[in-house]
Amino acid sequence: MLSAVQTLTSEAVFLDRDGVIIENCDNYVRTWSDVEILPGALDALAKLADSHYKVFIVTNQQCVGKGIISEENATNINERLIDIIHDHGGRVDFAQICPHLSAERCECRKPEPGMLLKAANKFDVDLSQSWMIGDAVTDVQAGIAAGTQPLFLQTGRGHTQQKLLQQNDLADTPVFANLSAAVDYLLAE
Numbered sequence: 001m002l003s004a005v006q007t008l009t010s011e012a013v014f015l016d017r018d019g020v021i022i023e024n025c026d027n028y029v030r031t032w033s034d035v036e037i038l039p040g041a042l043d044a045l046a047k048l049a050d051s052h053y054k055v056f057i058v059t060n061q062q063c064v065g066k067g068i069i070s071e072e073n074a075t076n077i078n079e080r081l082i083d084i085i086h087d088h089g090g091r092v093d094f095a096q097i098c099p100h101l102s103a104e105r106c107e108c109r110k111p112e113p114g115m116l117l118k119a120a121n122k123f124d125v126d127l128s129q130s131w132m133i134g135d136a137v138t139d140v141q142a143g144i145a146a147g148t149q150p151l152f153l154q155t156g157r158g159h160t161q162q163k164l165l166q167q168n169d170l171a172d173t174p175v176f177a178n179l180s181a182a183v184d185y186l187l188a189e
């Protein structure tokens with residue numbers, strides 16, 4: 001029997017962008033020519049699209065706050081990437097950019113969970129049944145702060161960030177070679 005009040009709740013996979021879907025650039029992704037999609041990432045996103053999970057991109061882009069690129073350009077790069085993801089059978093339900101400087105102490109720049117909480121609110125997401133995938137300790141921290149289960153990738157900054165997991169009491173975070181391996185893991189859970 002249906003209850004009188006039905007709660008429609010979705011589950012989500014939150015994805016960092018740089019170092020997870022595309023190569024990380026030490027001097028920021030400034031133009032479309034800096035975008036290099038990581039091997040297997042599009043196939044992994046296509047697999048995710050066939051699942052019940054909402055798919056969100058949450059990316060810190062301090063380069064906007066520094067005036068290196070405009071917020072419009074940062075958004076355009078995201079949109080162009082999302083078009084390619086869609087062309088390969090993937091899906092991105094909502095993408096957010098934090099344009100702020102770390103010194104601004106905003107609520108959205110990871111490790112703060114603001115972008116995740118905003119998407120969760122907008123899409124009625126059960127965060128305890130959701131995942132955050134990133135290549136930096138700050139992604140893991142944002143994922144935990146939002147109440148999701150974090151997964152860490154060795155792609156992008158992952159090679160250098162992995163040793164910081166232990167220093168930040170995050171050594172129990174599952175670590176994967178790339179997005180494809182992490183998606184296979186969460187879809188099997």
Ligand SMILES: [Mg+2]
Nearest residue numbers: 016018019135
């Ligand atoms: Mg990253």
